[in-house]
Amino acid sequence: MSGADAAVVEVTDAQYGGILAGSASVLVVCRQWTRTGGGPVVAGGTTVDVRLTEAAPRWSVGELHPAAPGPAAGSLPEAARRVLDEDRIQLPAAAEADVRGGGVHASVLRAMLRLAERYRIDVSVVRSGHPLNVFGTGRPSDHPPGRAFDVWRIDGHAVVDRATPRALVEAFMRDAAAAGSYNVGGPLLPAGAGAGPQFFTDDTHHDHVHAGFGD
Incomplete structure (x- = not known):
């Protein structure tokens, strides 16, 4: 989720985006702190849509879809x-x-x-x-x-x-x-x-x- 030299991630919530008999979407809400070189620690985070499929002995992770919210607007209502x-x-x-x-x-x-x-x-x-x-x-x-x-x-x-x-x-x-x-x-x-x-x-x-x- 980052190109920084060091990163720490904290999962604050994980909820279903959908669940079927053999597949699921889990929305993982994360906080993240990164640092590049000797620079400051930068706080951020994202939400990742994690796709799971049924497998033995446990379900396996397939695709990861990180949030891409886009840039901030110039003005807001x-x-x-x-x-x-x-x-x-x-x-x-x-x-x-x-x-x-x-x-x-x-x-x-x-x-x-x-x-x-x-x-x-x-x-x-x-x-x-x-x-x-x-x-x-x-x-x-x-x-x-x-x-x-x-x-x-x-x-x-x-x-x-x-x-x-x-x-x-x-x-x-x-x-x-x-x-x-x-x-x-x-x-x-x-x-x-x-x-x-x-x-x-x-x-x-x-x-x-x-x-x-x-x-």
């Missing part, structure tokens, strides 16, 4: 600047670069800000580093065009942790829908009245909450 400044929204390096690049849709930015009024959210993926299509299908994902984001931790509780209160994840999913998401996926289906067709759950989303936006 107010909502993007507010997201970058909001300490209740934690963005990993690739997701932060997505926002700085100006390619994240306004509906996503507004939803993040609205959710941050109630929750502290740790985002895993926005645009870059996610498969182009919904894994295992030919259907385009909402992530690459900047119309979705994934959250792996809410108020300090990892979504995948069985100790995380169900009520917290359920409330967050409902609030994501209220913030405009037409497609909210997670490890459970909200119970009771109002749990409409915008909610879904599957094996891929047992470790994060996905919020997708149509406009």
